[in-house]
Amino acid sequence: MLTLGRSRLAMLAPAVALLLTLALVGVGQADLRKSEETKHRVRQVLTIQYSTKYCDRSGERFFNFAYKVNSWSRRWRRRTTGRDVPEARFLAQAFGVRCNEEPFQKRVESSLRPCFGCDGTSRRWTPDYHGSPGWPYLYSPEDPMVYPVWALRFKLTGTVTRRSGRELGEICTTVTLYGGVPGC
Amino acid sequence: MLTAAPLGRLAVLCACLVLAATTGCGGDSDPGSDAEASHCRAPLPEFAGEARRGTVDATSGDRVSPGVAARDNTVTIVGFCLPDSRLPNPAPVLEDGGRVRYPIGGELQQTSAGWRNYYLYPATRGRQLTVRRGERVTGRISFAGTPAPAACPLESDPPFEVVSCGSLVVIEWASPLRFDARRVQALDVDALDEARDSRPLNYYDLGYRDGPGGLLVRFGIRPPRGDRVALRANFAYVREGGEVREVRLGERTSFRLAG
Numbered sequence: 001m002l003t004l005g006r007s008r009l010a011m012l013a014p015a016v017a018l019l020l021t022l023a024l025v026g027v028g029q030a031d032l033r034k035s036e037e038t039k040h041r042v043r044q045v046l047t048i049q050y051s052t053k054y055c056d057r058s059g060e061r062f063f064n065f066a067y068k069v070n071s072w073s074r075r076w077r078r079r080t081t082g083r084d085v086p087e088a089r090f091l092a093q094a095f096g097v098r099c100n101e102e103p104f105q106k107r108v109e110s111s112l113r114p115c116f117g118c119d120g121t122s123r124r125w126t127p128d129y130h131g132s133p134g135w136p137y138l139y140s141p142e143d144p145m146v147y148p149v150w151a152l153r154f155k156l157t158g159t160v161t162r163r164s165g166r167e168l169g170e171i172c173t174t175v176t177l178y179g180g181v182p183g184c
Numbered sequence: 185m186l187t188a189a190p191l192g193r194l195a196v197l198c199a200c201l202v203l204a205a206t207t208g209c210g211g212d213s214d215p216g217s218d219a220e221a222s223h224c225r226a227p228l229p230e231f232a233g234e235a236r237r238g239t240v241d242a243t244s245g246d247r248v249s250p251g252v253a254a255r256d257n258t259v260t261i262v263g264f265c266l267p268d269s270r271l272p273n274p275a276p277v278l279e280d281g282g283r284v285r286y287p288i289g290g291e292l293q294q295t296s297a298g299w300r301n302y303y304l305y306p307a308t309r310g311r312q313l314t315v316r317r318g319e320r321v322t323g324r325i326s327f328a329g330t331p332a333p334a335a336c337p338l339e340s341d342p343p344f345e346v347v348s349c350g351s352l353v354v355i356e357w358a359s360p361l362r363f364d365a366r367r368v369q370a371l372d373v374d375a376l377d378e379a380r381d382s383r384p385l386n387y388y389d390l391g392y393r394d395g396p397g398g399l400l401v402r403f404g405i406r407p408p409r410g411d412r413v414a415l416r417a418n419f420a421y422v423r424e425g426g427e428v429r430e431v432r433l434g435e436r437t438s439f440r441l442a443g
Contacts, residue, residue, distance in 0.1 A: 052289050055370060065275055
């Protein structure tokens with residue numbers, strides 16, 4: 001086995017220290033990314049399905065791209081069966097313009113109790129909870145001064161607990177089809 | 185005393201850790217990075233069914249980058265990586281020979297690797313498609329062949345006619361709606377699966393023509409689980425002298441869609 005002298009060790013030490021520092025920073029970043037998508041070992045999945053159409057007056061040009069939200073689905077995945085989400089809240093907000101240029105505003109709030117292992121799903125997943133808003137095609141106005149608040153956004157929050165019932169904190173997922181990104 | 189072998193192993197371990205962390209640690213990549221934009225990885229969505237996969241070449245560093253494409257004789261599906269959940273404005277279009285295809289709908293998904301949006305476009309024929317967003321070409325899609333018309337196991341009854349089957353079921357409805365097809369800007373319709381608690385089948389508008397008894401409406405829906413589809417026509421938006429008039433329809437009907 002090769003034995004290092006004191007001088008060679010002194011040369012290697014800064015390089016090793018640098019590598020260690022880089023590794024620690026890198027791992028920290030990777031953990032941060034993971035924590036953004038999975039908190040308290042529970043992940044929420046929010047999927048939005050929509051149809052699209054151009055709401056143009058002339059019929060010759062293509063502008064005012066409009067969305068009609070057909071449905072949303074929400075489900076939860078837990079990494080360990082020691083976690084639970086006893087209650088979750090869902091908020092869907094529509095501030096937009098209909099195809100006849102009339103403003104449209106709706107806000108839908110609901111709460112639900114995610115059930116892991118129900119309806120034939122594995123114990124780590126809940127079923128897909130579906131909903132449909134019945135909203136019309138909506139687009140965002142060209143001039144934000146005319147309609148200062150416009151968005152099509154969805155927010156899903158849930159409280160994660162341990163099996164003992166001890167609360168670990170909230171998880172939050174947002175989906176913004178158009179408009180500003182809301183904070184959780 | 186320190187020896188070279190353990191130090192060497194430590195250095196290799198450190199290098200591996202750095203590499204793992206900077207490359208996303210097992211698939212967890214930063215959805216907003218330029219690397220993500222130029223190497224968008226998106227699996228085919230479940231609803232793509234038996235659609236044939238194409239080869240996608242993302243040609244620019246646009247942050248809205250195509251990652252997967254598939255098509256059959258009813259629809260062309262292109263999956264894009266997005267930097268966040270906001271849908272791109274302008275929306276990407278497909279150039280199919282001389283024709284421009286605009287999205288008819290889509291599905292936004294949050295995945296472990298970031299945000300994915302699957303746009304649905306009407307069926308395309310060309311082997312080479314260009315993906316354009318605004319003035320910028322953001323990708324090219326190649327398919328091995330033209331989608332062959334598949335035998336359609338589904339049928340319906342007048343005034344509904346099944347046009348084609350695939351990832352979507354394309355239907356033509358000889359509706360009683362008395363509008364001039366050239367003046368119809370949009371029809372707001374819901375298609376619902378009667379067998380699944382009236383779950384939406386995502387009505388996709390494919391255009392209108394004038395028919396002998398009213399408007400001929402062509403649309404696509406996701407294949408229903410049951411054999412009956414309910415149709416709820418809510419509004420028509422009709423152009424009238426530079427204005428658009430909203431007409432409340434209240435038309436309710438249902439039709440058989442079975443093999």
